[in-house]
Structures are given as C-alpha cells and as structure tokens.
Amino acid sequence: MSANPAAQTSRAPSAAFILKKSLISALVALVLFSLMIGVRTEAGPDGQLTYWTRFGDLAAIVAAVFGGSILIELFRQWWGPVDTARIVPAPVQGALSLAGRLIAPVLLAFTFLVPVLFYDERYILDLGILVLTYVMLGWGLNVVVGLAGLLDLGYVAFYAVGAYSYALLATNFGLSFWICLPLAGILAAFWGVLLGFPVLRLRGDYLAIVTLAFGEIIRLVLINWQSLTGGPNGVTGIPRPTLFGIPLTPGDDGLAAMLGIEFSPTHRIVFLFYLILALALLTNWVTIRLRRLPIGRAWEALREDEVACRALGINTTTTKLTAFATGAMFGGFAGAFFATRQGFISPESFTFHESALVLAIVVLGGMGSQLGVALAALAMIGGFELFRGLDQYRMLVFGMAMVLLMIWRPRGLIGHRAPTVFLERKEAISSDLVKEGHG
Amino acid sequence: MSGDSILSVDRLSMRFGGIVAVNDLSFNAERRKITALIGPNGAGKTTVFNCITGFYKPSSGAIGLTHDDGHAIRLERLDDFRIAKLAKVARTFQNIRLFPGMTALENLMVAQHNALMRASGLTFLGLIGAPSWRTAEQAAIDLATTWLDRIGLLDRADDAAGNLPYGDQRRLEIARAMCTEPALLCLDEPAAGLNARESAALSELLLSIRADQGTSILLIEHDMSVVMEISDHVVVMDHGVKIAEGTPKHIRDDPKVIAAYLGTDEEEAIAVMESGT
Numbered sequence: 049m050s051a052n053p054a055a056q057t058s059r060a061p062s063a064a065f066i067l068k069k070s071l072i073s074a075l076v077a078l079v080l081f082s083l084m085i086g087v088r089t090e091a092g093p094d095g096q097l098t099y100w101t102r103f104g105d106l107a108a109i110v111a112a113v114f115g116g117s118i119l120i121e122l123f124r125q126w127w128g129p130v131d132t133a134r135i136v137p138a139p140v141q142g143a144l145s146l147a148g149r150l151i152a153p154v155l156l157a158f159t160f161l162v163p164v165l166f167y168d169e170r171y172i173l174d175l176g177i178l179v180l181t182y183v184m185l186g187w188g189l190n191v192v193v194g195l196a197g198l199l200d201l202g203y204v205a206f207y208a209v210g211a212y213s214y215a216l217l218a219t220n221f222g223l224s225f226w227i228c229l230p231l232a233g234i235l236a237a238f239w240g241v242l243l244g245f246p247v248l249r250l251r252g253d254y255l256a257i258v259t260l261a262f263g264e265i266i267r268l269v270l271i272n273w274q275s276l277t278g279g280p281n282g283v284t285g286i287p288r289p290t291l292f293g294i295p296l297t298p299g300d301d302g303l304a305a306m307l308g309i310e311f312s313p314t315h316r317i318v319f320l321f322y323l324i325l326a327l328a329l330l331t332n333w334v335t336i337r338l339r340r341l342p343i344g345r346a347w348e349a350l351r352e353d354e355v356a357c358r359a360l361g362i363n364t365t366t367t368k369l370t371a372f373a374t375g376a377m378f379g380g381f382a383g384a385f386f387a388t389r390q391g392f393i394s395p396e397s398f399t400f401h402e403s404a405l406v407l408a409i410v411v412l413g414g415m416g417s418q419l420g421v422a423l424a425a426l427a428m429i430g431g432f433e434l435f436r437g438l439d440q441y442r443m444l445v446f447g448m449a450m451v452l453l454m455i456w457r458p459r460g461l462i463g464h465r466a467p468t469v470f471l472e473r474k475e476a477i478s479s480d481l482v483k484e485g486h487g
Numbered sequence: 488m489s490g491d492s493i494l495s496v497d498r499l500s501m502r503f504g505g506i507v508a509v510n511d512l513s514f515n516a517e518r519r520k521i522t523a524l525i526g527p528n529g530a531g532k533t534t535v536f537n538c539i540t541g542f543y544k545p546s547s548g549a550i551g552l553t554h555d556d557g558h559a560i561r562l563e564r565l566d567d568f569r570i571a572k573l574a575k576v577a578r579t580f581q582n583i584r585l586f587p588g589m590t591a592l593e594n595l596m597v598a599q600h601n602a603l604m605r606a607s608g609l610t611f612l613g614l615i616g617a618p619s620w621r622t623a624e625q626a627a628i629d630l631a632t633t634w635l636d637r638i639g640l641l642d643r644a645d646d647a648a649g650n651l652p653y654g655d656q657r658r659l660e661i662a663r664a665m666c667t668e669p670a671l672l673c674l675d676e677p678a679a680g681l682n683a684r685e686s687a688a689l690s691e692l693l694l695s696i697r698a699d700q701g702t703s704i705l706l707i708e709h710d711m712s713v714v715m716e717i718s719d720h721v722v723v724m725d726h727g728v729k730i731a732e733g734t735p736k737h738i739r740d741d742p743k744v745i746a747a748y749l750g751t752d753e754e755e756a757i758a759v760m761e762s763g764t
Contacts, residue, residue: 469590
C-alpha cells in the first residue's frame with residue numbers, strides 16, 4: 049500500500065462531489081432504464097404491438113442507483129483502494145500479517161482433513177474436487193499469465209487435449225490412468241509449443257485473440273472429427289482410475305475386498321479428492337521451484353521487459369515456448385483427471401467459459417501469486433455454490449462481489465510479489481512496481 | 488587506425504524508408520580501451536548502437552568482433568540475443584530498462600541466465616536440486632554481490648529495482664550488463680540525468696571496469712566532462728556520417744566538430760574559436 053498524502057487530501061469527502069457523481073450515475077441509469085424498464089412492449093392478441101409505461105418502477109430504480117452511488121462513494125472514502133494502510137490500526141495490521149503467514153499452512157491442513165471431516169457428505173467432497181481442479185488449472189495458467197505475462201484466453205484447449213488424450217488412449221488401447229497421465233501432459237505441452245510458435249511475435253490484445261481462436265479451433269475439431277472423437281456425443285465409458293492397478297470396485301479384486309473392509313462408493317470419491325490434491329500440489333511445487341531457477345526468473349524478466357531480456361542474451365522465443373508448454377502440461381494433467389473423474393467427456397465441457405473462468409481466477413487471485421490463485425479458486429467456485437439459493441440473482445451477486453473486490457484490490461487478492469532470491473531480508477515487492485506484461 | 492581492435496564497423500549504412508540514419512560509417516574500437524561515440528542529437532549514434540547490438544539489421548555494411556582468443560564473429564548476421572550470448576556484447580539503454588518489479592539482486596541474477604541455464608542442466612538438474620546446481624547458484628549470487636558492492640548498492644540488494652533512485656538505477660544497469668561477463672560493453676548515454684558528483688563516480692566505475700575486467704567499452708555520451716576524462720578514442724558523428732575521430736584532445740580542437748555542435752559553418756566556428764582564445 050503506497051501512502052500518498054497528496055492523493056488522499058484530494059479524495060477528502062466533499063458533499064458536492066458525491067452529489068455530483070451520484071446525479072451523473074442516476075442520469076445514466078435513467079437513460080439506460082427508461083426503455084428497458086420504463087416502457088414495456090408485448091405482442092397483442094392480433095399480433096400488433098402493445099405497450100404500456102411503468103414509470104413507478106423506473107423512478108424506484110433511478111432512486112436506488114442515486115442512493116446506492118452515494119453509499120458507494122461514502123464507502124470508498126472510508127475504505128478506499130489507496131488508504132487502507134492508514135485506516136487499519138497497527139495491531140489489526142499485525143494480526144492480519146500473522147494471519148497472512150498462517151493462511152497457507154492452515155488451508156493446506158484443512159484441505160487434507162476435508163475427506164475425514166465430511167466423509168458422509170458427498171456434495172462437499174464433490175465440490176472440493178471441483179475447487180481443487182480449478183486451483184490446479186489456475187496454478188497452471190498462472191505460469192503463462194502470471195509469471196511470463198502472456199495473456200492466454202484459450203487455456204481450455206490444453207485441458208481438452210489432456211482430457212481427450214486420456215479418454216482416447218484408455219478406451220482405444222486400454223492404457224491405464226497412470227501411463228496416460230504423463231502422456232496427456234506431454235501431448236498438451238506439445239500442443240502448447242505448437243500454439244506458441246505462431247503467436248510468438250504477437251503481443252497483448254493480438255496474442256489474446258489468437259489464443260482465443262486456438263481454444264475454439266480445438267473445440268471445433270473435437271466436434272467435427274466424428275470418427276476419432278465421437279463428435280458432439282463425446283467419449284463414454286472412460287475407465288475409472290485405479291490405485292496403481294487395484295480398482296476401486298465392489299468386486300473381489302477391488303481395494304475394499306483386499307483390505308477386508310466393506311465397499312462404499314465414497315472410497316472412490318475420497319481417492320479422487322486426494323489424487324487431484326496431489327496433482328495440484330505437484331503443480332504448486334514445480335512452479336515454486338521453477339521460479340527460483342533461471343527459467344522462472346527469465347519468465348518474470350520477460351514480463352517486466354522483453355527488450356532488456358534480449359539485450360542480456362536470453363532467447364525470448366524458447367523462454368516463451370517453455371512457459372506455454374509448462375502451463376499446457378499442467379492443463380493436460382488436469383484434463384486427464386477430469387476425464388477419469390467424469391467417465392464421460394464431450395466438447396461441451398471445453399467452451400470459452402472455462403478459459404474465462406480460469407483466467408478470472410488468476411487475475412482475481414493476483415497474477416503470479418500461488419496462494420492468491422488458490423483463494424480465488426475457492427471463492428469463485430466455492431462462493432458460486434454458496435449463492436446457489438439465490439437462483440437467478442446468483443450471477444448478479446457474484447458480479448457485484450467481483451466489482452467490489454476489484455475496487456478494493458485492483459491487482460488481485462495478493463498483488464505483491466515475493467522475491468525469488470535475497471541476501472538479507474525477504475521483502476514483498478509492491479504491486480505498483482510489478483509489470484503485468486504485454487503478451 | 489593501427490592496434491588491436493575488438494570491434495570494427497565497416498561501411499555501415501542504415502536506412503529507414505527514405506531516411507538515411509547512418510551513411511557509410513567506418514570506425515574501430517580498440518581492445519581494453521574506452522571508445523566514445525559523440526555527436527549532436529539525431530546524428531545516428533543510437534542507430535549505430537542498435538546495429539551493433541543486433542536490435543536493427545543494417546541495410547549494408549559489416550560489423551566484426553574479434554575476441555581475445557582471435558575468434559572473429561560477424562555481428563550483422565546474428566540476432567540480438569545471440570550477439571549478447573555468443574559474441575559477448577552487453578548493452579545498456581538510453582532510457583533505463585531494468586526489471587522494476589524484481590530486486591536489484593534478481594536483476595543481476597537474470598543477467599547470468601545463460602550460464603545458470605547450463606549449470607541447471609536446462610532446468611532439470613535444478614528442479615531436483617542437484618549439488619552442482621546449488622554451487623553454481625551460490626557462485627552466481629556471489630558474483631552479483633560483488634557487483635552490488637562495487638556500485639555501492641549492497642545494502643539495497645533486496646529492494647525492488649524500480650524503487651532505487653535514478654543514479655543508482657543507471658549504475659545497476661551497468662552492473663547488470665557486466666554480470667553477463669561481456670567482451671564489449673556498450674553504454675548508451677550512461678551519464679544522462681546524473682549530477683556532477685554521480686558523473687564523477689560513473690567515470691571512476693568505467694575506468695575500474697576497463698582496468699580490472701579488461702572489458703572494452705563503447706559509449707555514447709553527451710556529457711563532455713565524462714567523455715574527455717575517460718575516453719581513449721573519440722568518434723564524432725553528424726547527420727549519419729563520421730566527421731572526425733581521434734584522441735579527446737584532438738577532437739576538442741577540431742573546427743568541424745565545433746561547427747557540428749554549434750550548427751554553424753566551419754569558417755564561423757574557427758572564428759568563434761579564435762576569438763575565444
């Protein structure tokens with residue numbers, strides 16, 4: 049948090065300023081809603097257009113916007129994106145920083161205990177698996193977007209490649225999950241390199257568009273290559289994972305029979321939970337290690353300044369390709385897990401919506417921050433489930449929460465950057481200095 | 488020019504569409520010497536630099552670099568990063584290009600990328616934490632620490648580069664270039680924006696780099712106090728062509744150079760000089 053006194057004094061509460069801003073908001077709302085809410089049209093009994101006005105509703109909405117915008121302005125001046133450090137008292141800050149240090153180990157320990165605590169609650173276990181899948185996808189994309197600063201809108205393509213790799217290898221050749229898992233990762237990494245080559249010269253918006261197109265191409269190929277992928281019907285009967293060859297089935301050769309315990313379908317869910325947890329932790333461990341290796345530092349340097357990288361003799365082409373390949377490989381692992389968990393995949397699971405969701409997790413978490421991405425995945429996937437009771441207003445509440453978060457924390461939940469090497473003190477680097485990359 | 492030259496620029500031309508930025512320029516830079524490239528704004532100095540370091544491909548001409556062991560490399564054929572990696576030419580930029588969100592130490596570690604990539608077995612040995620990698624990493628940190636000490640930034644090693652004062656950033660950029668262990672160091676206006684005391688410290692640093700590392704230095708500079716104090720050889724450019732070269736003393740008294748800087752005719756410049764003395 050940079051304390052800038054000049055900026056704060058200019059933000060001092062001023063009734064006229066708030067009133068002016070709220071009036072403008074109300075005016076915009078009036079223009080916007082006068083047709084959307086103020087006038088209601090409908091086809092009459094003979095097909096002609098009938099309409100009636102609802103000025104009362106319109107007035108209520110505009111008043112709500114006016115009042116709401118006053119409240120938001122007051123709230124912003126009380127809390128504000130720049131002056132949190134000034135308002136929060138020192139003891140609270142100390143407690144917050146302690147909580148910040150403890151949150152990762154506590155969260156990890158809790159995750160390990162989830163199957164024990166919620167053994168009977170299938171819904172929570174399923175949700176946990178879903179959240180962990182997105183944590184893993186977020187960590188994978190974080191390598192590309194957060195570290196290397198390359199905006200990738202087609203990440204779902206690698207997820208799809210991984211899923212179909214496992215599904216097709218397992219159904220056609222009968223290969224086991226543990227052989228297919230590395231193969232799925234390698235194939236996805238291969239496609240990552242393949243995507244990387246043509247887009248290396250592109251930056252920023254252009255890169256985003258091409259990666260978006262790549263994601264769509266993969267999906268369309270999956271739909272149209274009927275003979276191989278089954279087209280829109282997808283692949284069914286994908287084998288369930290085994291515990292290194294021991295199936296988790298009620299049969300005599302199943303794990304339950306071997307251990308001499310009663311079979312329960314929950315065993316498989318718990319196994320899947322720990323499987324995705326292990327995969328996600330592998331992703332995290334590799335990423336943390338890579339950051340401290342020359343390749344990881346080169347990724348971050350690339351995000352900071354590509355020209356300077358080249359002046360230092362760094363081959364930016366291979367550096368970008370390794371970032372794409374590494375991110376894609378983790379996406380492929382996650383895809384293989386997805387296929388084995390579902391037992392059925394179709395192109396419908398790999399739409400742009402998934403790419404956008406994973407990207408939102410990375411951006412919301414704070415680009416480059418491992419803990420931030422995990423928290424954001426928990427909030428995005430778990431939080432979304434939390435609002436299930438709100439039915440159609442769920443998206444509204446969710447969107448509002450995201451807007452508020454971006455006002456409060458414009459660089460994501462954890463925006464600062466931890467240095468990869470230090471002499472004496474490891475001090476977080478303010479997000480003001482860290483670049484976002486230009487693609 | 489006789490002697491042992493590390494860099495020879497031969498009939499270099501660079502055109503951007505119809506504009507001729509550099510026209511038929513030839514000069515040599517001697518080994519373990521400081522060569523200065525000076526000239527008024529828009530003379531084409533930075534273009535020459537970008538050609539030497541591969542950021543531009545010259546329209547015509549040759550740029551040759553000869554290492555200490557006699558190994559000769561044609562720079563105009565190489566990509567920018569290969570010039571830094573294989574030909575060992577390091578450069579700094581007119582507008583500082585550090586990695587602002589990384590610490591000073593990290594900036595110097597990135598500079599040792601190629602050596603560290605080899606040591607980490609293209610990442611794989613590093614990933615499993617092999618002992619050979621650990622030694623190499625510690626050696627890299629030691630080298631970075633040495634340079635931080637030399638530029639007087641050891642106590643700010645863990646600060647973000649973007650948070651350092653301007654003068655420190657300039658010195659850090661030079662240290663970062665030196666961490667690539669170059670044969671030729673190209674500095675684009677290293678004294679720009681520095682005060683007199685900082686300029687003097689910079690001169691000292693460059694002289695010590697030449698003396699201790701034996702690195703040849705090519706610099707573009709507008710600050711004549713720095714140029715005259717440390718250069719062994721000065722090349723003067725104007726409008727893309729070389730108008731003079733020689734020792735600093737020789738250049739100082741050259742009417743053509745003064746005319747170029749004052750923007751007047753040669754005769755007038757001579758008159759100005761004579762009236763001055």
